[in-house]
Amino acid sequence: MLDLVIRGGSVATEFGVFQADIGVEDGRISRVARLVEEPAEKVINAGGKLVIPGGIDGHVHFAMHYSDGIYTADDFYSGTVAAACGGITTIIDFATPEQGQSFIDAFIARRRQADGEVAVDYGLHLSVVSADARRLAELGELYNEHGVASIKVFTAYRRRGLMLDDGAMLDVLREAARLGILVLAHCENEDIINRNVERFLSEGKTGVEYHGLSRPDYVEAEAIRRLSFFAGLTGARLLVVHLSSGMGLEAVRDARRVGVRVYAETCPHYLMFDDSVYRSRDAALYLMSPPLKSTRDRDALWEGVVDGGITVMGSDHACFTARDKRRSEVFTEIPGGVQGTENIIPILYSEGVAKGRLSIERFVALVSANPARLYGLYPRKGAILPGSDADLTIIDPNMKVRLGRDALHSRLDHSIYEGVEVRGYPTEVVSRGRVIVENREFVGQRGWGQYLARRGNPKTVEGL
């Protein structure tokens, strides 16, 4: 007796699409077959639908403190419910130590926050916010004992205590290379931003549009080039997160051309919108860093999504209520971030696959298989193979949904996607064999998700 059978779907992996039934036992895929005839506790009819390995969003900020008592609108529960409803079955958030705090303490505290809350499986990146020897030594322990196979570094946010200077950065990358763990990098040039910001403020230019103007494309591209150079020196693997510009993408391509292992993530909002939103009435709601760039940049990012210049999708989900977003009219005082974890799959499928720009295989690679590999989860996640976790997302390719506050499950009280219509939507989602979304409604359970210890240095497929 099987626990679950998904019957009659088109199974879509990064390698191809084929008709098959999928049988599940004990939370894992136990068979992939033309026809699974054994009886099962539960059967999902996926006829006419796509079955993909569950999405992995490696870039979320749930239950994050901004400052002065401002928190993100989504905590680990509401955030993972939204993720699940968007077809995401794994999220990876961050443990970000306070100044002076032990990295391990910060990690443990963050696990405590998430365990018992999360509706899907989750992992944690460690934000490396200082680089003294004692802290660096903790990275090995975190990796070996807790499976923290990835860290995050910042070239910006000096005042918020996140930035590493180049000397510290180089040592961190060297240690990451030694351990074989992945380095996620927020790449923007701090000093150029600061100089622009100071000039604007001194000229009384405080509106949201100046947020964008203070961080032009080269701000991103310079930092990517610098970190790529360091990655080349040290042998570290680097993932440039939230890539937002064509010039930044060129930097990534140039580095890869000379053999540096640099990858890029982009977010659905960079593929969907451009900086014209900063001239709208609700501009403040859509402030984020890096800011939205020009239509030409958006087009360049689509090229990267299609041709492999960009390796993974992530959401950078970081939601603040309209009230918090509007607390100040000075762009430097507005908390940055938009929602996204529920939008990755609908946007990329609708704008990419349904519009014929993107193959299904590459779609699956971007939202599931590549993140699984990069983050050290493959083939437990990201694959439809016997033995893999039964994390599965069923997409109805013909379903039309109008996105916005009503359709989405985040606690956020507004949405940059308000009114956007997509075609193709996740209808059922399975997490470790359990159906957690049915007919687009969440039917899972708070705390169902488990912490994922991960492995570094994935060697499963060339190129990653």
Added chain:
Amino acid sequence: MLDLVIRGGSVATEFGVFQADIGVEDGRISRVARLVEEPAEKVINAGGKLVIPGGIDGHVHFAMHYSDGIYTADDFYSGTVAAACGGITTIIDFATPEQGQSFIDAFIARRRQADGEVAVDYGLHLSVVSADARRLAELGELYNEHGVASIKVFTAYRRRGLMLDDGAMLDVLREAARLGILVLAHCENEDIINRNVERFLSEGKTGVEYHGLSRPDYVEAEAIRRLSFFAGLTGARLLVVHLSSGMGLEAVRDARRVGVRVYAETCPHYLMFDDSVYRSRDAALYLMSPPLKSTRDRDALWEGVVDGGITVMGSDHACFTARDKRRSEVFTEIPGGVQGTENIIPILYSEGVAKGRLSIERFVALVSANPARLYGLYPRKGAILPGSDADLTIIDPNMKVRLGRDALHSRLDHSIYEGVEVRGYPTEVVSRGRVIVENREFVGQRGWGQYLARRGNPKTVEGL
């Protein structure tokens, strides 16, 4: 009741390795599962062994007439038996029209030769030996009616009527691009060879070593650069066959860098031997074109095999008996070619995987998945997925075999591999669900193989 179950093996695909049973019905894989418990007509115990999708050798010359009544030692039957015993479940041979003959007639005649003889499934490339409008028009019919999704062109062998000049070449590539079919190319510069040969002969230098000296690496590299330029102009997909030199590989890499769709095949002998064999007593037996190059070239080809510069393995299996090889002592009169179809998998596994140079995934890509994609057979062949043909090769990774005439199944009376010891060997081979090799012995049937109509322009995976 299943027809066949392969139980307990490590299933190895281009994407990873996992423990699974494979169930077969009606010649196709019907399930891939942790455990297949249904009863089956036949069960193969693959415990401790690797199960890979059956090998595809896209480059064989069986039952080929050389000249003056000299034929290859292997016909379609003996050749495919050798292939099967080497873990190859699909071969692709060539239909090569006589001067003036209709391409379609040549194709039909060649099918007649093969059908009823072949022990494994087979396809045919069409050698395009002339390019007048009437002939070019036949390519469309061959592709649409007969699934001939690939052609072969030659930049050399003018006197044997095989060579196309650059004008004809360009038109052929243009037509291939229009149809979306693949172009295999023998790349050597005819005029440089001829000049070298004439000089050597005029100086009385007739020994086999002068065969090698008349075709240095740049003879290959120039032709590759030229055809790559034409491929770039026309949009044709090009497969450089039997790549033999580091300089040639650089030409392939350079073309790909600027976006031209050029791929390369190399053969096991280029990975195993170097031009020192031309100074041995049996040099004549090992004459082939392109000739073996230096150790440095061999090392460069290994790099390409590992890093993706080379996309597929093929054998260029073309065997002539020692007597035929020694009929003349003048190098220009010796029929060229060595055996190989039975050696691809053992050599690449032993020298590559067993020695730690090559990942299993890339090994499977080179011998099965990539050829399946390039030649238009994927996912019917080259994959272990529900619905794929049950072509499976089981490798015992610990078995040691000393290669040579006794161990191999070709009718050839000698072997360039004589005495070479390999570790890791195919023990069982399944073709469309039928066991055709058991315990390293052929147990299949003459004529079991079927002709494969193929599709062009495969879009299954980016990069091919």
Added chain:
Amino acid sequence: MLDLVIRGGSVATEFGVFQADIGVEDGRISRVARLVEEPAEKVINAGGKLVIPGGIDGHVHFAMHYSDGIYTADDFYSGTVAAACGGITTIIDFATPEQGQSFIDAFIARRRQADGEVAVDYGLHLSVVSADARRLAELGELYNEHGVASIKVFTAYRRRGLMLDDGAMLDVLREAARLGILVLAHCENEDIINRNVERFLSEGKTGVEYHGLSRPDYVEAEAIRRLSFFAGLTGARLLVVHLSSGMGLEAVRDARRVGVRVYAETCPHYLMFDDSVYRSRDAALYLMSPPLKSTRDRDALWEGVVDGGITVMGSDHACFTARDKRRSEVFTEIPGGVQGTENIIPILYSEGVAKGRLSIERFVALVSANPARLYGLYPRKGAILPGSDADLTIIDPNMKVRLGRDALHSRLDHSIYEGVEVRGYPTEVVSRGRVIVENREFVGQRGWGQYLARRGNPKTVEGL
């Protein structure tokens, strides 16, 4: 007592422009000074004018037999008079052996034709039309005994006996590299042209426009890439003559980027006209090989002229009377070529310098200094230095001239430049200290010119 003083001009060299007088004794420049006060036999007042080193046209065809008794309209006398009136003080023509003729005999015969006729100094390139060992051995003698420091090769014109196949080509380049002599190359792919021509003729497309259509840009680019590859292999220095296309220029740039010593010449007609002339009534008069290409190609060539992608100007002066040009209406039967030696300096100055596209220094480099270096004449020619030959061209930068049959000195009875107005024109020309053009009129003497023995491997300035 000096022989000649040129007073008050702006002396323009490849390195800069400065006010200076130039004193001449015994045919050579003896001083360059702010003020030359010594008395002189003759004084030219160059106030308000530019004084440049005399132009060098390394590519002319005077007194050339086409076929069936058709000869070029200009012989060595009329051709060099035209050259002189265009500011050219050195021309280099070709000695082209008959099939089977000794290279040395051909050279001596050609010298006999020119000596006593030429109005300016001249040199000869040797056209290498065969490559058997005996002939190749003559190259050394021609270079060492006769100063033939450059040869010409053809990748086309097989039927006219000019083409070398790739094997012969490689040996010729190897010998040229050994001797340190320059290789001029006509780069067009013979077989592609032939195929196009045959198709057009078979379709009854015989008009002049099909001449252009049979030789598209890639015909040139492919041959350049091939020869550049051979130049890289052998170490030969290569000059691609009459470059006509942007795609060809890209091939030159690519080769230089990887360190191959490849240079390019273009002709004034490729900078002035485009293929729209082939749709005019007089199309036949303007047929040449390679044909004029698109406006985009013309623009690309201008870029090369400005940025150094193109190294020298030459004319490819090859004139046939309107009657000869119109003897047949089938494009393959029309003798190719237009006039040009008298137009290089006026066109490049007017279209380049006067229009602000080109610096004066680069103008001098293109028409005089660079050819002097490449062809082995520097600093005897191409420089305004004490000791250099007093070959000087004085340009009135404000003089406007309407070109055409009346204004030009060729014997040709029509002109592709008819009606073109230029600004800036040579008014006085000095050859070895003797004034040969005064006030735009030829005042020199038949036979004044001397044969120039040249040196190979010029090392005077890096980069050439």
Added chain:
Amino acid sequence: MLDLVIRGGSVATEFGVFQADIGVEDGRISRVARLVEEPAEKVINAGGKLVIPGGIDGHVHFAMHYSDGIYTADDFYSGTVAAACGGITTIIDFATPEQGQSFIDAFIARRRQADGEVAVDYGLHLSVVSADARRLAELGELYNEHGVASIKVFTAYRRRGLMLDDGAMLDVLREAARLGILVLAHCENEDIINRNVERFLSEGKTGVEYHGLSRPDYVEAEAIRRLSFFAGLTGARLLVVHLSSGMGLEAVRDARRVGVRVYAETCPHYLMFDDSVYRSRDAALYLMSPPLKSTRDRDALWEGVVDGGITVMGSDHACFTARDKRRSEVFTEIPGGVQGTENIIPILYSEGVAKGRLSIERFVALVSANPARLYGLYPRKGAILPGSDADLTIIDPNMKVRLGRDALHSRLDHSIYEGVEVRGYPTEVVSRGRVIVENREFVGQRGWGQYLARRGNPKTVEGL
């Protein structure tokens, strides 16, 4: 009656070598002639010698305050005497404002220090040590009113108040590009150095060898890549000064390949010595920044000198007495710098030209013509043309000199060149027509030198 004639020498310029006499009137070259027969006040017989345009050392630090009352050993007088004796007829020093000081005031104060002292002509670069709007506005005035056509920026030395952060840097480069002035850059990554230094000091590693180890090649290469990226963005022309590493040179080459106008200077000590000196007893005397690197780096720099990757030579002459150098044994407390202005020409000639590695033309380009162009002095300086300043250096190619404290004219009490033997030495030097060095002895006059107002954006020769 001429003022001076230099007779019988081989005149060597960047463009070639020729026999000529040079006549001088009123401080300028008035004629260059095979034979100058007019009478002259003074005649120098240069038979058997080379006459080159006087050397230009664009990088000296005379009369520089280090800290705590420590000054360089050479002031403007002794420094320029040393320069003159090394064949240098123009030096360019720096005006470096105090924190808060007006740039113009700093410039004027520095002129006051130099005027009346200098023995040769001189210019001043302005060190841009802050970038607020008021200061940036002064750059235009300094350029337009005072001919300050070049500025200096630092990516390091934050504590000494010299460093600009990336935001300031970008604005400075933008302004420099607008004005058309050159940007000299000290390229080392401040934060990486600091981190290394702190680690060494915390480990008690205070010896001189740790100075070198704290500034490995990538410290230089990263900063070059970053500034080159900014130069590309802004269109500024950048001169990387005191290039010390092969990896840095690669960064320069990469930037130029993509069209950025980046040039490099190296110093004689980087061509002559390597980091083995830091293991010698006198290591402290040879401490400088950037430090000497490995022999491989030295070889790479020679390649750049020969092939054009490096554009100019400069000395970075900054001398401190042995006592000052040894005041502390902690490497961070030792004033950096060695002598050099007197060594540029002897070292480059002897090690380069005399040893056959370097052509004379390129030698002249590196020490005179290229600096003249880059710094906006051409053709007043750097050329031997009528009208140019009569700044001339006569080199006896056969004279052997053993360098060291006795042979050199700096006030420094030791020398890194002690005991080095060179072949080829300046014997006479002429500054604006006046002989200031005769028979290797200084015969000039304190205060003879004049301040040089310079022009930006030189367009005299392509490529600079």
